[in-house]
Amino acid sequence: MSFLINGKAFSERPAAGQCLRTFLRQLGWFGVKKGCDAGDCGACTVLIDGEPVHSCLFPAFRAEGREVTTIEGLGTPNELHPVQRAFLDAQAFQCGFCTAGMIVTAAALNQAQRQDLGWALKGNLCRCTGYRAIDDALAGTRHVEVTREGEACGHNVPAPAGPDVVTGNARFTLDFAIDGLLHMKLVRSPHAHARVRAINKEAALAVPGVRAVLTHEDAPPVAFSTARHEDRLIDPDDTVVLDRVVRFIGQRVAAVVAESEAAAEEGCRRVTVEYEELPAVFDPQRAMHPGAPVIHPKGPASRICDPERNIAAEVHGDIGNVEAGFAEADVVHEGTYVTPRVQHAHLETHAAIAWLDSDRRLNVRSSTQVPFLTRKELARVFGLDPARVRVFCERVGGGFGAKQEMLVEDIVALAALRTEQPVKLEFTREEQFTAATTRHPMRVHVKLGAKRDGTLTAMQLRVIANTGAYGNHAAAVLEHACGESISVYRCANKKIDAYAVYTNTVPAGAFRGYGLPQTAFAIESAIDELARTIGVDPFDMRRRNIVRPGDPMISTGPPQADVIYGSYGLDHASIWPRRRSSAAGRKSSRPIGCSGKAAR
Amino acid sequence: MDLNTIKEVARPQRREQLPPWRTGDAWLGGGTWLFSEPQPQLTRLIDLAALGWQPLRISVDGLTIAATCTIAQLDALSAPVEWIAAPLINQCCRAFLASFKIWNAATVGGNLCMSLPAGPMIALTAALDGICTIWSADGGERRIPVADFVTGPQRNLLKPGDLLHSIALPAAALTRRAAFRQISLAPLGRSGVLLIGTRDQRDAGFTLTVTASTPRPIKLKFEAMPSRADLRARIEREIGAYYDDIHGAPAWRRHMTLHFAEEIRRELSGEPAP
Numbered sequence: 001m002s003f004l005i006n007g008k009a010f011s012e013r014p015a016a017g018q019c020l021r022t023f024l025r026q027l028g029w030f031g032v033k034k035g036c037d038a039g040d041c042g043a044c045t046v047l048i049d050g051e052p053v054h055s056c057l058f059p060a061f062r063a064e065g066r067e068v069t070t071i072e073g074l075g076t077p078n079e080l081h082p083v084q085r086a087f088l089d090a091q092a093f094q095c096g097f098c099t100a101g102m103i104v105t106a107a108a109l110n111q112a113q114r115q116d117l118g119w120a121l122k123g124n125l126c127r128c129t130g131y132r133a134i135d136d137a138l139a140g141t142r143h144v145e146v147t148r149e150g151e152a153c154g155h156n157v158p159a160p161a162g163p164d165v166v167t168g169n170a171r172f173t174l175d176f177a178i179d180g181l182l183h184m185k186l187v188r189s190p191h192a193h194a195r196v197r198a199i200n201k202e203a204a205l206a207v208p209g210v211r212a213v214l215t216h217e218d219a220p221p222v223a224f225s226t227a228r229h230e231d232r233l234i235d236p237d238d239t240v241v242l243d244r245v246v247r248f249i250g251q252r253v254a255a256v257v258a259e260s261e262a263a264a265e266e267g268c269r270r271v272t273v274e275y276e277e278l279p280a281v282f283d284p285q286r287a288m289h290p291g292a293p294v295i296h297p298k299g300p301a302s303r304i305c306d307p308e309r310n311i312a313a314e315v316h317g318d319i320g321n322v323e324a325g326f327a328e329a330d331v332v333h334e335g336t337y338v339t340p341r342v343q344h345a346h347l348e349t350h351a352a353i354a355w356l357d358s359d360r361r362l363n364v365r366s367s368t369q370v371p372f373l374t375r376k377e378l379a380r381v382f383g384l385d386p387a388r389v390r391v392f393c394e395r396v397g398g399g400f401g402a403k404q405e406m407l408v409e410d411i412v413a414l415a416a417l418r419t420e421q422p423v424k425l426e427f428t429r430e431e432q433f434t435a436a437t438t439r440h441p442m443r444v445h446v447k448l449g450a451k452r453d454g455t456l457t458a459m460q461l462r463v464i465a466n467t468g469a470y471g472n473h474a475a476a477v478l479e480h481a482c483g484e485s486i487s488v489y490r491c492a493n494k495k496i497d498a499y500a501v502y503t504n505t506v507p508a509g510a511f512r513g514y515g516l517p518q519t520a521f522a523i524e525s526a527i528d529e530l531a532r533t534i535g536v537d538p539f540d541m542r543r544r545n546i547v548r549p550g551d552p553m554i555s556t557g558p559p560q561a562d563v564i565y566g567s568y569g570l571d572h573a574s575i576w577p578r579r580r581s582s583a584a585g586r587k588s589s590r591p592i593g594c595s596g597k598a599a600r
Numbered sequence: 601m602d603l604n605t606i607k608e609v610a611r612p613q614r615r616e617q618l619p620p621w622r623t624g625d626a627w628l629g630g631g632t633w634l635f636s637e638p639q640p641q642l643t644r645l646i647d648l649a650a651l652g653w654q655p656l657r658i659s660v661d662g663l664t665i666a667a668t669c670t671i672a673q674l675d676a677l678s679a680p681v682e683w684i685a686a687p688l689i690n691q692c693c694r695a696f697l698a699s700f701k702i703w704n705a706a707t708v709g710g711n712l713c714m715s716l717p718a719g720p721m722i723a724l725t726a727a728l729d730g731i732c733t734i735w736s737a738d739g740g741e742r743r744i745p746v747a748d749f750v751t752g753p754q755r756n757l758l759k760p761g762d763l764l765h766s767i768a769l770p771a772a773a774l775t776r777r778a779a780f781r782q783i784s785l786a787p788l789g790r791s792g793v794l795l796i797g798t799r800d801q802r803d804a805g806f807t808l809t810v811t812a813s814t815p816r817p818i819k820l821k822f823e824a825m826p827s828r829a830d831l832r833a834r835i836e837r838e839i840g841a842y843y844d845d846i847h848g849a850p851a852w853r854r855h856m857t858l859h860f861a862e863e864i865r866r867e868l869s870g871e872p873a874p
Contacts, residue, residue: 015602015604015606016606016607016608016609016645017602017603017604017605017606017607017609017642017645018602018603019601019602019603019635021601022602037601038601038636038637039632039635039636039698039702042699042701045701048704051672051704052701052704053701053702053704053705054632054699054701054702054705056601056635056636057630057631057632057635057636057702057705058631058635058705059609059628059631059635059645059647061609062631062647062649105701113700118787118788119694119700119788120700122699122788123698123699123700123701123702124699260604261602261604262602262604262605265604265640266604266605269640428601
């Protein structure tokens with residue numbers, strides 16, 4: 001067999017059922033990315049005889065004798081393809097993980113296809129840019145400016161990594177070759193709540209290429225939280241590397257380590273697990289009722305707020321007197337607002353490679369937003385000197401908060417320590433949805449009181465957040481959800497009761513906005529309703545009640561500012577529409593956008 | 601994605617070389633669905649590419665589309681001018697949720713065999729009186745109208761080892777006037793409702809083909825153009841259940857089906873819009 005890739009001939013032979021994407025990466029063409037592995041995201045787009053295809057769907061053997069072009073073959077940093085140049089000029093990327101596929105696709109568009117980019121690029125997903133900058137690139141818009149040293153401030157300076165990103169040379173987590181690499185696949189629970197009675201790994205170990213099967217018997221008994229914060233005490237210690245009890249469908253039960261992903265998959269199919277099913281609870285309100293199954297019967301060392309009632313964390317507080325505030329109100333609005341579970345869908349799935357270096361130091365190359373915090377916790381869990389642990393990332397293909405977690409590093413570390421060989425774990429897109437983290441679904445009951453002129457007299461919230469099977473980020477997300485969302489309003493009487501509750505569902509975690517989108521949606525919807533009831537313009541309602549320069553921002557804490565701000569930007573925010581004169585024929589104007597607090 | 605349980609790929613060049621069908625086999629057309637999901641039950645792929653079927657054949661009888669014809673090849677067809685229904689081809693190609701890049705590999709036959717309610721090649725070939733030619737596992741051959749071939753969501757009349765070879769669209773259907781309507785919950789999304797109406801220029805017969813909103817294609821034939829009320833009554837009588845999945849609620853699908861049907865009726869009868 002002979003393959004012609006970017007003008008070079010290769011004589012390697014792909015496996016019978018191998019797709020072109022993994023074959024190209026195996027040959028070192030790391031510009032070809034995996035986003036979904038199912039033909040939807042386009043991050044793996046390559047040209048076959050000049051035609052763009054999704055290489056994850058293309059049987060590798062069919063590329064024989066045809067000309068394959070990847071992003072690396074399109075141009076180089078010294079000799080950029082015009083589309084690569086256009087993407088640099090418009091800085092049409094952020095994380096850059098989708099960029100290679102986006103550019104290969106864009107480079108193949110004819111003039112007719114370029115007339116409707118929404119249609120032409122529907123097979124390319126970008127989670128960072130919002131597509132505007134990509135649109136600009138293909139319209140030939142140049143955003144970057146050339147500046148002299150020392151004068152860059154205030155100018156559009158291009159990202160230093162740009163040339164590598166647009167040519168496919170930027171190295172993401174798995175764009176890295178290491179000798180003797182082993183591959184891990186995980187056996188996952190089919191039950192929402194069960195005790196693992198027995199695991200038989202003999203048949204799996206008999207699969208040629210399988211090197212190890214790890215179970216709870218191999219894992220350290222140290223409890224931790226997958227959430228990573230500078231202060232580790234913020235999150236409950238409710239998780240172990242491999243547990244005897246599984247608390248959601250998809251929780252890992254065993255890890256199979258093998259010389260190939262194929263062998264690891266086969267090993268997983270042959271591991272037999274005997275479960276004792278336990279009663280499960282899926283609704284957070286029910287989970288708080290007496291008699292509901294207790295998901296984490298753990299002691300105070302776990303720092304779980306109220307294990308008996310499945311409450312991972314709670315927030316209570318008030319200032320002033322809300323009862324008096326509601327009594328004083330001319331109008332009271334009450335409503336319950338529900339937000340669903342969503343996944344971050346960063347294009348680079350969770351992934352890590354762990355190995356022991358020549359100094360026998362544990363190295364973990366990971367797709368993480370928190371390498372140093374992960375390092376600290378790995379050292380603690382495995383009883384290692386932190387100086388003997390190195391966690392690092394090169395370029396991360398999107399995170400949006402999901403990578404402020406230790407979801408893969410612990411298990412690859414265990415495997416590397418056990419096998420003394422490099423071990424890789426890469427989540428599939430399916431695992432991202434079933435076994436990673438999500439935004440906390442919330443049920444927010446809002447009660448607002450106001451005078452007829454729109455002045456708020458009382459604000460009361462009751463929040464129930466579903467943290468899923470584990471309490472990672474439960475407390476901090478709840479705190480922020482209940483903090484800034486109401487502290488932006490000046491109101492003398494505020495009261496909050498909030499709970500983050502365990503259920504037997506996939507764990508929630510950190511997600512951009514960190515709880516605020518959920519409560520802001522509820523509160524802002526309620527403010528609109530209240531304004532409508534009173535007959536006040538909703539913008540006037542906000543103008544009247546929002547903090548003014550110098551006001552402290554207070555949620556329900558003691559009488560001091562919960563959040564301190566250095567400058568005041570609300571009057572610049574486009575949320576305040578400029579009133580048009582009635583001569584313009586419009587009574588009211590509509591918002592053209594809004595600004596908010598920067599993410600942490 | 602990699603299909604790691606596949607041990608072997610057979611690449612027959614002629615029908616006689618097709619290996620005897622066994623459990624764990626799958627026909628490989630474009631591979632765009634096969635490689636998009638784990639297939640741990642499969643051990644062998646039988647690649648249809650080397651059979652070298654001519655993708656499109658135009659004759660006085662009509663158009664024969666090989667099952668292995670790609671969507672891109674079909675979309676690029678240069679049809680005889682008298683085939684005034686031919687624009688349906690391009691409209692149906694654009695009704696795919698998939699990107700045009702998928703068109704370069706996905707096949708017409710694959711779309712029929714997937715038998716999803718939203719399959720636009722099912723809509724196209726059912727509306728144009730397409731007849732499937734199937735190579736039976738026993739070595740025989742049989743012909744089944746497309747409208748009967750698909751029996752439900754991901755269900756059809758193929759038996760293990762049967763192979764869809766081609767779809768023939770008769771010239772009579774291709775010379776009918778046609779009207780097309782489609783809607784999705786999201787712009788460029790998966791079809792929730794896809795209707796095609798055709799009107800014969802000789803006998804004035806009208807046929808409405810309802811797809812995407814129903815679990816399987818429904819063809820309603822009328823000897824002459826029905827009135828608004830008659831069309832509505834017939835649809836209400838013959839479509840018992842609308843499809844229910846994440847791409848559209850049954851009530852919305854019913855509403856849009858009735859709405860589009862009336863639009864199509866007006867378009868093909870030359871009545872002005874109300």
